[in-house]
Amino acid sequence: xxxxxxxxxxxxxxxxxxxxxxxxxxxxxxxxxxxxxxxxxxxxxxxxxxxxxxxxxxxxxxxxxxxxxxxxxxxxxxxxxxxxxxxxxxxxxxxxxxxxxxxxxxxxxxxxxxxxxxxxxxxxxxxxxxxxxxxxxxxxxxxxxxxxxxxxxxxxxxxxxxxxxxxxxxxxxxxxxxxxxxxxxxxxxxxxxxxxxxxxxxxxxxxxxxxxxxxxxxxxxxxxxxxxxxxxxxxxxxxxxxxxxxxxxxxxxxxxxxxxxxxxxxxxxxxxxxxxxxxxxxxxxxxxxxxxxxxxxxxxxxxxxx
Amino acid sequence: xxxxxxxxxxxxxxxxxxxxxxxxxxxxxxxxxxxxxxxxxxxxxxxxxxxxxxxxxxxxxxxxxxxxxxxxxxxxxxxxxxxxxxxxxxxxxxxxxxxxxxxxxxxxxxxxxxxxxxxxxxxxxxxxxxxxxxxxxxxxxxxxxxxxxxxxxxxxxxxxxxxxxxxxxxxxxxxxxxxxxxxxxxxxxxxxxxxxxxxxxxxxxxxxxxxxxxxxxxxxxxxxxxxxxxxxxxxxxxxxxxxxxxxxxxxxxxxxxxxxxxxxxxxxxxxxxxxxxxxxxxxxxxxxxxxxxxxxxxxxxxxxxxxxxxxxxxxxxxxxxxxxxxxxxxxxxxxxxxxxxxxxxxxxxxxxxxxxxxxxxxxxxxxxxxxxxxxxxxxxxxxxxxxxxxxxxxxxxxxxxxxxxxxxxxxxxxxxxxxxxxxxxxxxxxxxxxxxxxxxxxxxxxxxxxxxxxxxxxxxxxxxxxxxxxxxxxxxxxxxxxxxxxxxxxxxxxxxxxxxxxxxxxxx
Numbered sequence: 055x056x057x058x059x060x061x062x063x064x065x066x067x068x069x070x071x072x073x074x075x076x077x078x079x080x081x082x083x084x085x086x087x088x089x090x091x092x093x094x095x096x097x098x099x100x101x102x103x104x105x106x107x108x109x110x111x112x113x114x115x116x117x118x119x120x121x122x123x124x125x126x127x128x129x130x131x132x133x134x135x136x137x138x139x140x141x142x143x144x145x146x147x148x149x150x151x152x153x154x155x156x157x158x159x160x161x162x163x164x165x166x167x168x169x170x171x172x173x174x175x176x177x178x179x180x181x182x183x184x185x186x187x188x189x190x191x192x193x194x195x196x197x198x199x200x201x202x203x204x205x206x207x208x209x210x211x212x213x214x215x216x217x218x219x220x221x222x223x224x225x226x227x228x229x230x231x232x233x234x235x236x237x238x239x240x241x242x243x244x245x246x247x248x249x250x251x252x253x254x255x256x257x258x259x260x261x262x263x264x265x266x267x268x269x270x271x272x273x274x275x276x277x278x279x280x281x282x283x284x285x286x287x288x289x290x291x292x293x294x295x296x297x298x299x300x301x302x303x304x305x306x307x308x309x310x311x312x313x314x315x316x317x318x319x320x321x322x323x324x325x326x327x328x329x330x331x332x333x334x335x336x337x338x339x340x341x342x343x344x345x346x347x348x349x350x351x352x353x354x355x356x357x358x359x360x
Numbered sequence: 361x362x363x364x365x366x367x368x369x370x371x372x373x374x375x376x377x378x379x380x381x382x383x384x385x386x387x388x389x390x391x392x393x394x395x396x397x398x399x400x401x402x403x404x405x406x407x408x409x410x411x412x413x414x415x416x417x418x419x420x421x422x423x424x425x426x427x428x429x430x431x432x433x434x435x436x437x438x439x440x441x442x443x444x445x446x447x448x449x450x451x452x453x454x455x456x457x458x459x460x461x462x463x464x465x466x467x468x469x470x471x472x473x474x475x476x477x478x479x480x481x482x483x484x485x486x487x488x489x490x491x492x493x494x495x496x497x498x499x500x501x502x503x504x505x506x507x508x509x510x511x512x513x514x515x516x517x518x519x520x521x522x523x524x525x526x527x528x529x530x531x532x533x534x535x536x537x538x539x540x541x542x543x544x545x546x547x548x549x550x551x552x553x554x555x556x557x558x559x560x561x562x563x564x565x566x567x568x569x570x571x572x573x574x575x576x577x578x579x580x581x582x583x584x585x586x587x588x589x590x591x592x593x594x595x596x597x598x599x600x601x602x603x604x605x606x607x608x609x610x611x612x613x614x615x616x617x618x619x620x621x622x623x624x625x626x627x628x629x630x631x632x633x634x635x636x637x638x639x640x641x642x643x644x645x646x647x648x649x650x651x652x653x654x655x656x657x658x659x660x661x662x663x664x665x666x667x668x669x670x671x672x673x674x675x676x677x678x679x680x681x682x683x684x685x686x687x688x689x690x691x692x693x694x695x696x697x698x699x700x701x702x703x704x705x706x707x708x709x710x711x712x713x714x715x716x717x718x719x720x721x722x723x724x725x726x727x728x729x730x731x732x733x734x735x736x737x738x739x740x741x742x743x744x745x746x747x748x749x750x751x752x753x754x755x756x757x758x759x760x761x762x763x764x765x766x767x768x769x770x771x772x773x774x775x776x777x778x779x780x781x782x783x784x785x786x787x788x789x790x791x792x793x794x795x796x797x798x799x800x801x802x803x804x805x806x807x808x809x810x811x812x813x814x815x816x817x818x819x820x821x822x823x824x825x826x827x828x829x830x831x832x833x834x835x836x837x838x839x840x841x842x843x844x845x846x847x848x849x850x851x852x853x854x855x856x857x858x859x860x861x862x863x864x865x866x867x868x
Contacts, residue, residue, distance in 0.1 A: 235454045261822060
């Protein structure tokens with residue numbers, strides 16, 4: 055047990071957990087905003103993948119990783135807005151729209167990568183930048199705590215600060231109130247003069263910006279290149295994290311942390327000589343088990359209530 | 361404050377794009393600071409009138425004057441600009457939000473980018489104290505009782521400097537003490553200068569609350585009159601229309617065996633349309649029993665327990681002597697039920713399937729139409745063509761979609777299917793609603809024929825002419841109970857049914 059806590063307090067382990075958690079948390083918060091507005095962003099995977107490529111291409115072209123990040127945010131937001139136009143403007147079904155975006159994004163990013171580098175697999179030939187880690191002055195100097203809290207990737211801090219921001223946005227701002235109203239009962243919201251189309255457009259756009267940030271982190275922080283299908287299902291794991299978080303920002307944070315720990319365990323076990331393929335299943339099994347437990351408990355609760 | 365009526369309708373008409381005439385030449389005034397009731401049957405034009413006044417629809421003829429000035433209807437924020445609030449029959453509250461959040465939704469007080477929660481809460485508390493409508497501002501709306509939710513709905517309607525409050529059938533969901541409480545609050549509102557428009561088809565409520573009543577019938581204003589100057593019989597006559605005698609059906613025999621028998625059947629439901637209480641009735645072969653009653657008086661509950669869609673909470677149902685109280689829909693069908701549902705595209709048939717598919721639905725196991733697991737397409741086409749010819753269905757071919765037919769032709773096809781064979785019990789729920797005269801005459805003939813062939817028929821209809829034309833006996837439902845059981849004879853008129861339907865009288 056003591057060993058376990060020592061292992062957890064190890065700055066290297068904490069850093070790994072935060073590293074794998076960051077893209078999940080950013081994406082899951084994006085999913086949360088869309089879900090509360092009643093249009094679950096199934097296209098998160100595709101938006102992340104697009105954000106990852108856009109970040110690499112723009113940072114390579116401008117030699118400025120911040121411009122790359124900015125472009126990834128804009129690109130993600132535009133894809134979210136595009137989904138809203140399809141769903142609310144043309145009346146497409148939101149799940150199908152999301153799946154279509156995911157499939158299109160996989161093909162389009164591969165094509166884009168090939169056009170830019172002549173390689174369909176990796177962007178290694180491009181001189182793309184990396185977003186910096188941030189050393190927090192003073193805090194970094196404190197023993198034990200300092201190395202745990204300081205020196206992480208800038209988007210990791212952004213992701214963690216985004217949790218209370220999204221929570222407050224939903225609970226305390228008119229926009230958040232409109233999102234909750236539209237997501238719960240669009241007709242009643244319309245009767246009060248709140249337009250479902252407008253609110254869902256804004257929510258999906260914002261959701262896309264979060265997806266763009268998650269993607270930029272993957273290609274400009276987690277690693278320093280773009281690879282074909284590099285999201286590897288993280289957009290879907292983010293969907294699971296949002297469901298496990300029961301539609302709240304703090305719950306989503308907790309779920310993303312659990313998934314981050316699960317993936318860290320998987321990575322650590324691989325280095326201990328356990329079969330790779332088996333360990334790679336862990337990040338996918340954990341959400342499946344947790345969702346099952348959650349569903350079973352909710353059913354038991356519903357039974358005991360009736 | 362300006363003098364004169366707060367609202368004047370002048371020759372207001374509304375014809376919908378599909379040709380439905382909902383309102384013609386409606387003219388009347390609503391006096392400032394009064395409670396004004398609007399009375400009329402379903403489809404009389406009440407809701408169209410309200411939609412125009414609330415700015416949801418624009419009239420196709422005539423004008424609405426507010427404070428004496430011609431108003432531009434159906435503009436965004438029409439209601440807000442003129443201080444008109446509406447409490448809908450079905451509440452428009454978001455269940456997961458708190459009472460405060462629901463009331464401020466759409467016009468939140470702000471401080472910088474945030475909702476000013478202190479101010480919002482204070483607004484709600486002030487509103488609630490001013491109008492003496494006690495609510496917990498922090499409660500989640502879906503934890504409140506229906507009566508409390510209605511208070512929230514009223515506060516929401518009052519929250520934007522409202523001068524005219526429209527209430528659409530506000531008592532339908534309330535218990536008698538809650539109704540008394542609501543009426544007291546509405547009287548207080550009037551005393552405070554509010555004008556209230558009260559829509560109801562319960563006459564004793566109108567009389568208890570309002571000073572003036574406008575009666576609508578078939579899209580026309582029959583009259584606007586102070587309630588002090590008319591008696592109930594007069595209003596009833598205005599609501600039901602003048603007496604015209606209709607030709608009635610003649611039974612061959614009155615001694616045929618009893619087919620359907622209900623004893624003290626009750627259902628439990630929060631929806632009044634599904635709630636019936638202590639219903640006892642029996643129908644013989646070759647007998648048509650008609651059910652009259654304003655919409656939502658329990659008709660849907662009655663039909664549901666007689667087709668296996670709902671089970672009674674107590675009481676017994678027997679069909680030809682067999683106990684059917686717990687029988688599911690397939691068992692009812694097997695026992696010889698034929699059913700013409702009120703909604704012919706949702707329940708009567710499948711809108712997107714072909715006429716042939718719709719016409720043979722429910723015949724599975726019919727050897728003439730099947731060869732092993734396969735359908736015999738030729739035999740099916742032949743049979744369906746025969747049905748189309750027999751019932752004079754105007755259709756291009758058996759492969760057309762059901763929803764390509766007009767309402768009357770779709771209903772004829774469904775009747776052809778249901779009346780094939782010889783049903784023991786026929787339930788016809790609004791069989792000719794929205795159907796043209798020729799199709800209605802054909803359907804009436806077939807329903808009569810089914811009874812002659814030995815079926816017990818339960819006819820539920822809002823069309824009182826149809827009721828008197830076909831029924832041998834008329835039962836009136838009010839609040840889920842049978843309040844009258846009348847033999848249909850030449851003297852029975854719609855006006856005679858009125859007092860029972862409006863809950864003024866009881867007889868059985």
